[in-house]
Amino acid sequence: MSALEGILAIWQREFIVYTRERERSISSVVTPLIWLFAFGAGLGASISISGLNYQQFIFPGIMAMNVLFTSMFYGMYVVWDKKLDVLKEILIAPQPRWVAFTGKVLGGLTICAVQVTILMIVGALFMNIPITPMSYLFALFGALLFGVGSASLGLFIGANLNSPDSFSLVMSFVMWPLFLTSGALYTIDKLPAYLHAVVSVNPMAYGVDLMRGALLGTWNYGPMLDVGVLLLFGAVFFWLGKSAFEKMNLG
Amino acid sequence: MSIKIDNLTKKFGHLIAVDNLSLEINKGEIFGLLGPNGAGKTTLLSMLGVLVIPTSGSATVDGHDIVREPLAVRRCIGMVFQGGSLDNLLTARENLELHARLFGVPKEMRKKRIAEALELVELTDRADDRAGNFSGGMKRRLEIARALLHHPAVLYLDEPTVGLDPQTREHIWAYIKKLAKAESMTIILTTHYMEEADLLCDRIALIDHGKIVALDTPAGLKKRMGGDRVKLKCAKACSTATLERLRKLPFVKSVSAEEGHLTLVVENAPLHLQNILHEAGAVEEVHVLPASLNEVFLQFTGHEIRNESAEEDDAQSQWSAHR
Numbered sequence: 001m002s003a004l005e006g007i008l009a010i011w012q013r014e015f016i017v018y019t020r021e022r023e024r025s026i027s028s029v030v031t032p033l034i035w036l037f038a039f040g041a042g043l044g045a046s047i048s049i050s051g052l053n054y055q056q057f058i059f060p061g062i063m064a065m066n067v068l069f070t071s072m073f074y075g076m077y078v079v080w081d082k083k084l085d086v087l088k089e090i091l092i093a094p095q096p097r098w099v100a101f102t103g104k105v106l107g108g109l110t111i112c113a114v115q116v117t118i119l120m121i122v123g124a125l126f127m128n129i130p131i132t133p134m135s136y137l138f139a140l141f142g143a144l145l146f147g148v149g150s151a152s153l154g155l156f157i158g159a160n161l162n163s164p165d166s167f168s169l170v171m172s173f174v175m176w177p178l179f180l181t182s183g184a185l186y187t188i189d190k191l192p193a194y195l196h197a198v199v200s201v202n203p204m205a206y207g208v209d210l211m212r213g214a215l216l217g218t219w220n221y222g223p224m225l226d227v228g229v230l231l232l233f234g235a236v237f238f239w240l241g242k243s244a245f246e247k248m249n250l251g
Numbered sequence: 252m253s254i255k256i257d258n259l260t261k262k263f264g265h266l267i268a269v270d271n272l273s274l275e276i277n278k279g280e281i282f283g284l285l286g287p288n289g290a291g292k293t294t295l296l297s298m299l300g301v302l303v304i305p306t307s308g309s310a311t312v313d314g315h316d317i318v319r320e321p322l323a324v325r326r327c328i329g330m331v332f333q334g335g336s337l338d339n340l341l342t343a344r345e346n347l348e349l350h351a352r353l354f355g356v357p358k359e360m361r362k363k364r365i366a367e368a369l370e371l372v373e374l375t376d377r378a379d380d381r382a383g384n385f386s387g388g389m390k391r392r393l394e395i396a397r398a399l400l401h402h403p404a405v406l407y408l409d410e411p412t413v414g415l416d417p418q419t420r421e422h423i424w425a426y427i428k429k430l431a432k433a434e435s436m437t438i439i440l441t442t443h444y445m446e447e448a449d450l451l452c453d454r455i456a457l458i459d460h461g462k463i464v465a466l467d468t469p470a471g472l473k474k475r476m477g478g479d480r481v482k483l484k485c486a487k488a489c490s491t492a493t494l495e496r497l498r499k500l501p502f503v504k505s506v507s508a509e510e511g512h513l514t515l516v517v518e519n520a521p522l523h524l525q526n527i528l529h530e531a532g533a534v535e536e537v538h539v540l541p542a543s544l545n546e547v548f549l550q551f552t553g554h555e556i557r558n559e560s561a562e563e564d565d566a567q568s569q570w571s572a573h574r
Contacts, residue, residue: 002355005352005353005355006352006353006355008352009348009349009352009353010349010353012349013338013341013345013349016340016341016345017338017340017341020340021340083334084334084335084336085332085333085334085335085336086335086336086337086338088302088330088332088336089330089332089336089337089350089397090353091302092300092301092302092325092328092330093325093350093353093354094322094323094325094326094354094355095322095353096322249302249303249304250297250302250303
């Protein structure tokens with residue numbers, strides 16, 4: 001009971017902080033819009049993929065990118081909380097550490113849900129994305145299922161970092177590679193063998209596939225495999241992140 | 252017995268932060284850990300707050316073992332950290348609510364406890380302002396209020412007044428005294444300010460390189476110095492006879508002469524100054540240095556407690572500015 005209260009308290013704290021950090025919330029919605037309206041519309045002027053214009057084709061991929069970047073940065077942000085004593089204040093509470101971890105993951109997912117919803121509204125209004133209540137919920141489910149793994153990955157990395165200086169390394173070696181080999185920006189059936197192999201082991205590819213299937217009805221792997229891989233991805237990193245929180249030494 | 256520490260050791264790699272330290276702290280006592288930065292005070296508190304796991308040794312807080320019963324220990328302690336630990340984007344009340352929920356304060360009691368805590372630190376009228384807009388002293392007061400919400404048996408204060416201006420420091424001291432009196436709470440504070448330890452603490456442990464070098468009441472520690480110091484600059488070179496006369500005074504413990512300067516260790520110097528000057532003859536300068544913990548520390552460790560807080564505060568504000 002007190003664990004549930006703790007999770008709810010941290011969850012609420014994360015959400016309040018998000019709504020009050022204007023710069024962060026604005027920039028994390030603007031970036032995907034630039035991708036859609038500058039890159040998507042630009043390249044879309046000369047190419048189309050499987051009967052969809054390019055901007056529509058990458059829309060679910062950009063949603064996944066938004067989930068990836070938002071939730072991973074959100075997770076890595078615990079480095080700041082560690083530098084100050086904010087995290088100590090939470091971890092000194094008589095609660096097991098998985099409570100703080102779970103509250104953080106739920107906070108990250110809520111933020112993703114808000115942003116993905118904003119994107120889908122923009123998509124429906126300006127990009128002809130066929131959004132119905134069902135397809136909205138289905139795509140939201142896909143985004144959050146992928147978000148569990150990616151927020152946990154961010155928290156796992158954040159718990160192991162000692163300084164925010166390493167953020168750019170994580171961007172170069174984790175976030176951009178995950179995004180660019182996820183099939184968010186291209187179809188995967190015509191890829192060279194090496195790239196095809198990389199895409200197949202990238203959990204984000206299954207998140208992109210699930211959201212694209214939900215919104216546009218085109219599938220590479222099918223919903224069963226997508227959900228299965230994302231569940232595994234989420235479970236592995238949730239466990240790793242939780243363990244990292246438990247081992248974290250706050251001198 | 253509130254806290255019992257038994258051969259507690261913490262190593263970070265090759266660095267021994269706390270070195271085989273044993274200590275007992277009584278219920279209702281204000282206990283000071285005094286020492287320079289890096290002496291191991293914060294590490295010791297962190298172990299007692301179960302944020303850091305000891306390398307070896309053991310300790311109990313209010314009867315609970317810090318290794319085997321971490322949750323029970325956390326339930327009975329309140330802690331105020333050295334760095335800023337408030338959520339600057341949350342209001343004072345929201346900060347307190349978060350803490351009360353995490354510490355399992357029942358819902359029906361939360362409102363009352365929060366109101367009481369705000370009242371105690373005189374922040375009731377700022378309850379719905381964001382903590383980020385508070386001054387350093389107000390933030391520290393809010394942190395103290397927060398640490399009290401779950402009515403802990405023991406309160407840890409890590410450098411409670413570091414980086415605050417003198418006036419605010421005195422304000423905080425008054426709150427701490429008020430608490431100790433009203434709640435008969437055991438309070439452990441770390442500090443590298445002599446006067447803070449002197450003014451607040453019932454007993455003080457001088458800590459250097461992770462070890463206790465001396466443990467006594469402030470008065471007891473000062474007594475070990477033998478008394479105050481009186482420094483005299485004689486008008487003419489002092490004669491041996493003058494030195495002898497001074498040495499014979501009953502309240503003078505020792506006399507040393509150096510290049511026309513005399514240093515006397517005197518019991519209750521302000522009272523006996525007249526007599527001393529009478530015996531010393533014509534002097535150009537007189538300095539009376541009351542026995543201070545600084546000198547006690549110097550005597551026990553061979554070095555002074557340096558005040559490095561200015562650097563720390565700079566680093567602190569850089570981090571804070573980002574958040």
